[in-house]
Amino acid sequence: MxxxxxxxxxxxxxxxxxxxxxxxxxxxxxxxxxxxxxxxxxxxxxxxxxxxxxxxxxxxxxxxxxxxxxxxxxxxxxxxxxxxxxxxxxxxxxxxxxxxxxxxxxxxxxxxxxxxxxxxxxxxxxxxxxxxxxxSRSSSTDEARRAVRERVAELSERERDVLGCLGEGLTNGEIAARLFLSETTVKSYVSRLLDKLGLANRTQAGLLAHQAGLESGD
Incomplete structure (x- = not known):
């Protein structure tokens, strides 16, 4: 195509x-x-x-x-x-x-x-x-970082795992392989994450993961 x-x-x-x-x-x-x-x-x-x-x-x-x-x-x-x-x-x-x-x-x-x-x-x-x-060059304040962590804390453990993977820039297939899930399930998790966190796309989710200091598997 x-x-x-x-x-x-x-x-x-x-x-x-x-x-x-x-x-x-x-x-x-x-x-x-x-x-x-x-x-x-x-x-x-x-x-x-x-x-x-x-x-x-x-x-x-x-x-x-x-x-x-x-x-x-x-x-x-x-x-x-x-x-x-x-x-x-x-x-x-x-x-x-x-x-x-x-x-x-x-x-x-x-x-x-x-x-x-x-x-x-x-x-x-x-x-x-x-x-x-x-x-590291952004002007995020400690208060802003705390607010991000509070948003992430509301997620389930599996949702945080997926968010951490997005922070690494992994594709749905790579996330599925790492977390032993189907790609369809990963896609569902990503959609749910974006909705819960009020984000427009997976790039914003990845940035949020970095701001929260979240690593996949945490």
Whole structure:
């Protein structure tokens, strides 16, 4: 199945570079480009992409605002934030706005293609080490961390196990193998977790797991 991608960046050279890489794969099609957040939302409605590569920092409507608006759609595409540095604190805001992960613009072409395919399958495009690095630079207060732990404490032991796995960026299949569950059961747990915690996607759940200091199996 062809993966339809929307490329959003205010720099035409970056858009050209990303298009060249993406179109080198037979199963990926760049269906549209946009140079700011407002155009990005219009392009999503018009072209119905599966994945949006969204630059965070753009003049006018930035990538964070556009991501939040796209996340409110009935069937939103997977949004992957693009940034120059993995320490960019704006990335956290994009993830909380509904992005399903992030990539640095210097990601090697082969890795970029693989990660776009991962995002299209609904999985998180975010390494655990990068998540910890971002969270260590965030301005979360002790009070905020306590509040997160209180939310997690309301979960059952098995739900906390699944949440810990999401914090490691594991797929449903990997979680099923680790916890000796069926993938259908894992999918049910993930849906229940998102609903209980009021989260938009599994990336936000993974970040919450890190904020709570939760490790799978705890």
């Amino acid at each position: 062809t993966i339809k991608v929307l490329v959003v960046d205010d720099d035409p050279m970056v858009r050209h570079h990303l298009r060249a890489i993406l179109t080198s794969a037979d199963e990926i099609e760049v269906v549209a480009e946009a140079e700011d957040g407002a155009e990005a939302v219009e392009a999503v409605l018009r072209a119905s992409p599966d994945v949006v590569l969204m630059d965070i920092r753009m003049p006018g409507v930035d990538g964070i605002a556009a991501t939040a608006e796209i996340a409110r759609l009935t069937e939103p595409p997977a949004v992957v934030a693009l940034t120059t540095f993995d320490s960019d604190t704006h990335v956290l805001r994009a993830l909380h706005a509904g992005a399903g992960g992030f990539l640095v613009k210097s990601t090697p072409p082969e890795d970029l293609l693989d990660l776009v395919k991962v995002a299209a399958q609904g999985h998180t495009v975010l390494s655990p080490s990068a998540a910890r690095h971002l969270l």
